[in-house]
Amino acid sequence: MKVKMASGISLALSLVLFTGCSNDEPAKKESTSHNTEDHAKETQKNKDQSKTNEHNKNADQNKPSDDSKNSGGKVSQDPESKDGQEQKKNDPSEPTQDHKKPKPPAKNDDSVSVVAHPESIPVLVNKRSKLPEDYSPSDLVYPDVPFIFSEKIEKRMMRKEAATALENMFAAAKKDGINLTGVSAYRSHATQTALFNNYAKRDGYEKARTYSALPGTSEHETGLAIDVAGDGGKCPAQDCFGGTPEAKWLAKNAPDFGFIIRYPEGKENVTGYKYEPWHIRYVGTSVSKKIVAKHETLEEYFNAVPVTNGE
Ligand SMILES: [Zn+2]
Numbered sequence: 001m002k003v004k005m006a007s008g009i010s011l012a013l014s015l016v017l018f019t020g021c022s023n024d025e026p027a028k029k030e031s032t033s034h035n036t037e038d039h040a041k042e043t044q045k046n047k048d049q050s051k052t053n054e055h056n057k058n059a060d061q062n063k064p065s066d067d068s069k070n071s072g073g074k075v076s077q078d079p080e081s082k083d084g085q086e087q088k089k090n091d092p093s094e095p096t097q098d099h100k101k102p103k104p105p106a107k108n109d110d111s112v113s114v115v116a117h118p119e120s121i122p123v124l125v126n127k128r129s130k131l132p133e134d135y136s137p138s139d140l141v142y143p144d145v146p147f148i149f150s151e152k153i154e155k156r157m158m159r160k161e162a163a164t165a166l167e168n169m170f171a172a173a174k175k176d177g178i179n180l181t182g183v184s185a186y187r188s189h190a191t192q193t194a195l196f197n198n199y200a201k202r203d204g205y206e207k208a209r210t211y212s213a214l215p216g217t218s219e220h221e222t223g224l225a226i227d228v229a230g231d232g233g234k235c236p237a238q239d240c241f242g243g244t245p246e247a248k249w250l251a252k253n254a255p256d257f258g259f260i261i262r263y264p265e266g267k268e269n270v271t272g273y274k275y276e277p278w279h280i281r282y283v284g285t286s287v288s289k290k291i292v293a294k295h296e297t298l299e300e301y302f303n304a305v306p307v308t309n310g311e
Contacts, residue, residue: 112217121161122283123222124298127209127272127307130216133189137223140186145170147182148233157186159223162258162282166226169257178249179231183278187220211274219262224282237278247277254280255288260298267297272307 112128118135125131142156143163149156158166166182173180187195193215199208212218219225227237228250235241251261262281263273273279283291283298291301299306 118222121224122287122298122301123224124302124304125217125219125222126299126304127213127217128305130214131189131221133216135221136188137186140223143167143182143185145180145182148229148236154186154188154191155184155220156182157223158226158282159186161284162224162226165258165282169254169259172253172257173246173249176249176253178246180246180250181229181231181233181236183227183229183233183236184220185226186223187218189215189221192216192218192221219279219281225262226280227276227278228280229278235278237276242275242277250280251277255292256285258282258285258288260288260291262298264295264297269308270297270299270306 112130114132115123115125115129117123118125118131119137137159139160140157141160141163142152143158143166145167147156157163170180192213196208196212196215199212202208213220215221228246229236229241230244230246234246235244241247250259254260259280259282261277262279263271263276265275265277268274281298287301290296291298294300298304
């Protein structure tokens with residue numbers, strides 16, 4: 001029994017270390033190797049602590065935001081997100097879950113970490129992982145591709161490496177008879193703040209959060225993301241872009257240029273966003289190819305805590 005428990009412990013630990021988050025479900029079902037008291041404890045713990053285990057992996061500075069605007073943002077991280085976790089690879093026959101470290105009181109799972117290396121090309125920015133307040137990319141340029149507008153303004157810019165990759169990708173698409181158009185790329189922190197506040201004013205804070213990012217949590221602030229449209233600006237950042245030849249071309253070819261469809265279909269409870277076939281994110285080819293080979297998201301690539309879509 002002791003041997004069994006010990007292997008259970010190491011299994012549980014490796015789960016905590018190597019999967020995106022804890023597999024809560026199997027623990028609830030599995031009880032044969034525990035007495036009822038332990039089991040009751042672990043069930044309670046599972047309820048209480050859910051999925052903050054992995055924050056440190058993605059943000060070395062795992063400090064809660066002291067920005068009151070953010071602390072109001074509830075990222076509901078309740079049982080639904082287990083769907084996301086259950087698809088995790090390892091499913092050892094005897095998972096024991098009563099050895100997880102006790103957590104500080106769960107902050108309703110709405111904790112937001114500040115990313116440690118905002119300038120990193122594959123940086124993970126999402127509703128739980130935000131850019132530092134004062135971050136702005138230092139190498140923004142105007143990619144030489146058509147946009148739906150002609151002005152040289154902020155939202156036309158991208159970081160140098162992403163801009164070059166975008167130019168190459170648009171050129172390759174064109175050779176295949178696919179005419180892509182830029183809609184919106186970089187967005188400064190100030191712009192995102194103004195944008196979000198407008199949405200919140202119009203639709204209310206909670207509703208706005210379901211489709212717009214809180215300041216600091218938008219990928220557009222990295223200068224590595226861009227929304228695109230079809231020929232002549234067709235379906236700019238709209239659902240109708242899905243299923244178009246342009247969207248299909250992107251899904252198939254973007255990873256060759258270091259881009260991923262950042263919010264894929266069926267991963268809403270991992271990315272925190274509904275399917276956005278038009279929002280592509282530069283992560284570099286080594287990462288994009290790994291992600292697409294495994295049908296993963298950036299969250300899964302980093303073993304990050306999933307983000308539910310807040311609805
Ligand atoms: Zn976007």
